[in-house]
Amino acid sequence: KNQVEQSPQSLIILEGKNCTLQCNYTVSPFSNLRWYKQDTGRGPVSLTIMTFSENTKSNGRYTATLDADTKQSSLHITASQLSDSASYICVVSAGSSGSARQLTFGSGTQLTVLP
Amino acid sequence: SQTIHQWPATLVQPVGSPLSLECTVEGTSNPNLYWYRQAAGRGLQLLFYSVGIGQISSEVPQNLSASRPQDRQFILSSKKLLLSDSGFYLCAWSDDNRIWPQHFGDGTRLSIL
Numbered sequence: 597k598n599q600v601e602q603s604p605q606s607l608i609i610l611e612g613k614n615c616t617l618q619c620n621y622t623v624s625p626f627s628n629l630r631w632y633k634q635d636t637g638r639g640p641v642s643l644t645i646m647t648f649s650e651n652t653k654s655n656g657r658y659t660a661t662l663d664a665d666t667k668q669s670s671l672h673i674t675a676s677q678l679s680d681s682a683s684y685i686c687v688v689s690a691g692s693s694g695s696a697r698q699l700t701f702g703s704g705t706q707l708t709v710l711p
Numbered sequence: 712s713q714t715i716h717q718w719p720a721t722l723v724q725p726v727g728s729p730l731s732l733e734c735t736v737e738g739t740s741n742p743n744l745y746w747y748r749q750a751a752g753r754g755l756q757l758l759f760y761s762v763g764i765g766q767i768s769s770e771v772p773q774n775l776s777a778s779r780p781q782d783r784q785f786i787l788s789s790k791k792l793l794l795s796d797s798g799f800y801l802c803a804w805s806d807d808n809r810i811w812p813q814h815f816g817d818g819t820r821l822s823i824l
Contacts, residue, residue, distance in 0.1 A: 600754065630811060639717075639801050639815025640755075685754070689811070699811070701754030 598623040600688050600702035608708045613676055617705045619669040619686035627689040627698070631660055631671050634683045634704065643671070643684075676709045683707070713738035717802045717816030725824050730775075730789040732819050734802030737783065742804040744785040745812050746777055749799040761785060797823045 603618045621629070628647045632640035644653045644660040646669070653660050657680075659672045673680055683704040690698045714737045724730060736742050746758040757770045759777035767777050774793050778786045785802060800819045803812030 605752075637820070638817050639803070641815070642811075642813065645811070687755075687811075699757065701756075703752055703754045 598688070598690055598700045600686055600700045602684075602686050602702040602705050604705060605703075606706040606708070608710060609676055611676060611678055611709050611711050615673050615676060615707065617671045617673075617684050617686075617707070619671070619688075619702055621667050621669070621686070621688045621700070623667075623688040623690045623700055625691055626664060626667070627691055629660075629662060629669050629689070630687045631658075631669075632685040632687065634685055636682070640685055673707075676707075678709050678711060681707060681709045713804075713814065715802065715804055715814050715816045717819060719819060720817065721820045721822075723822045723824060724792050726794055727791050730787070730792050730796070730821070732787040732800055732802075732821075734785045734787075734816055735783055736804045739783070739804070739806070741782060742806065744779060745803040745805075746785065746787050747801040747803065747812070749801060749818075755801065759787070792823050794823050797821055 600621045609615050628645055630645040631643040633643050634640040643658050644655050646653050646660055646662045648664055657674045662669045683706050685704045686702040688700050717734045743762050745760045747755040748758055749755050759767055759769055761767050761779045764779055764782055775789050802816040805811055805813045
């Protein structure tokens with residue numbers, strides 16, 4: 597069964613600090629992986645998408661890494677801001693036939709940034 | 712630019728009552744449309760997706776149904792709500808031939824009493 601596990605479940609940091617969120621997956625065959633940011637009461641917004649051949653991808657203060665051998669991804673946030681407080685969701689796609697049912701969603705990491 | 716509208720934002724319904732949630736997309740044509748449900752502490756669960764008018768794929772057996780009467784309109788319905796239908800419902804769309812929901816609506820918080 598395809599699964600995506602995220603850790604920690606929740607995280608509290610002070611403004612200006614860095615943090616790293618983890619995503620472990622058991623999805624086969626792996627196609628690609630995406631990180632979303634979801635503000636409270638809103639829909640998720642895509643941050644990055646990574647394919648099998650990519651190890652690192654950045655989007656401003658967000659940097660995602662992917663290790664396809666260990667089936668792990670991380671999302672690193674640099675110099676956190678209050679607006680970074682949100683749930684961060686890891687989503688993994690299996691196979692290549694292009695069906696929406698191939699997506700497996702993690703339950704998210706709830707990040708709180710305090711002043 | 713493309714926008715997605717979902718309403719209502721919140722809804723409180725008694726058990727056994729009907730449901731109709733509406734989602735519309737602007738600024739694109741022939742999008743793939745999705746309905747997801749998000750339970751507390753759980754990942755998003757795909758309920759329905761549609762690649763065209765009248766074409767609905769159902770992912771889980773449940774008390775809900777979906778319809779796509781127009782190209783950019785997607786409706787989630789139920790004839791009789793159950794307590795287990797409570798949750799956060801999200802509509803999303805993507806360009807043709809892409810499976811990733813690229814853009815999500817702001818969701819409907821549904822509470823069943």
